[in-house]
Amino acid sequence: MKINKIEPQGYCKGVIRALKLCDDAIKNEKTPRPIYLLGSIIHNSFVVEDLKNKGVILLENPKKSKIELLNEINDGTVIFSAHGVSPEIYLEAKEKGLNIIDATCGYVLMVHNKIKEHLDNGYTCIYIGTKNHPEALGVLGISSSIIFINNIDDIDKLNIDNEKIYATNQTTLSKYDLNDIFVKLKNKYPNIIIDDKICNATTIRQEAMINQEDVDLCIVVGDPNSSNTKKLYKVSKEIRGIDTILCEDLKSLDKSKLKGINSISISSGASTPSYIVDEIIEYLKTI
Ligand code: SF4
Structure with missing residues (x-):
């Protein structure tokens, strides 16, 4: 054959970095215990199982939000996954005095920063992503004003009364699907700023x-x-x-x-x- x-x-660079942060935290005796993972560090069950075997506690429950899971712990270290978290999660962990290890991938952080920057400058922000994906939930947690698009048909329902519109996306979408969505958005809103953030x-x-x-x-x-x-x-x-x-x-x-x-x-x-x-x-x- x-x-x-x-x-x-x-592994991509973001995954390598996230796993190294976990590894370093586990090996370092000074890392406050217990060590919690707020959601799977990356989407691979074998990797997560390996971390659990090394003593890391996974906080994951499809029926609970990340903030609910975070509220169940009061001490130790919390590791944020490569998919990133909303500002609310970050603040809550800080207020609780937890030791924070942020494994958010740089590509995801870039999306967070760009959206914040455009919101501050009066733009209506559109985010294209997958429903309930942790990366999308983290971004949408920045502001309730962000308009979420899951597929190309969602564009028909849009009714934006603002000349300043900015559109960006989840880093791991299909570049071919995304291109069709961007073309349709541009046809509907010719002044829109399109910012393709699919990672390398x-x-x-x-x-x-x-x-x-x-x-x-x-x-x-x-x-x-x-x-x-x-x-x-x-x-x-x-x-x-x-x-x-x-x-x-x-x-x-x-x-x-x-x-x-x-x-x-x-x-x-x-x-x-x-x-x-x-x-x-x-x-x-x-x-
Ligand atoms: S955004 Fe891209 S580079 Fe970053 S962790 Fe995800 S797949 Fe890897």
Whole structure:
């Protein structure tokens, strides 16, 4: 079987930094204990499980907001995930006197800062993102006046009475979907400032999916909750038109899909550990 490992692979800079901050905190005896993670540090269950085994306590509950989870703790260290948090969370942690370790990715911080700057200058801000994604929740927590767009049809409902409009986005969206949304926004509001904030890691991985050779099947490896992983799957399947499957690891790989396949490509999200991809490739070599 021909196997094409699509580059780049491995962690992006934001994930490397977030994991190093966790690692340093765990190793440093002076870090106030307990150490809490406010939500998954990155979207990869294997990585989070590893941190839990090292003594970190994960604060996560789909029925509770981050502020509710934060209110359940009173001492120690709290680590904010790479997806960022709203200003309210930051202030609350500070007021509680917690030791804060902020692992927010620089690309996400840039979006926060740009939105704050434009709000201060009288702009109506539009944010394009995924509903309930932690990165989107963190940004929307900056101000209730931010208009949230989840898909292109939401633009039809907009009725903005302000000449000054600024639009930006979640860092891990599909650049192809986003482009269509920006074009439609520009047609509706010709003066709008469009500020594409898809991060570099997401951009180059999606471009690699488009430029990949023709294969019988493409495997995207990553956590089902990882936004950038899901978008790689979407780009390969819907834009590139290649039969594509998503799997978390070798165990969850649907082996029935490999029957009669002569060529395979393999990509992975920016939060997928390399050893998981390598294990799948080793398995494919045995077929
Ligand atoms: S995928 Fe992009 S935004 Fe997310 S952590 Fe990596 S570099 Fe940062």
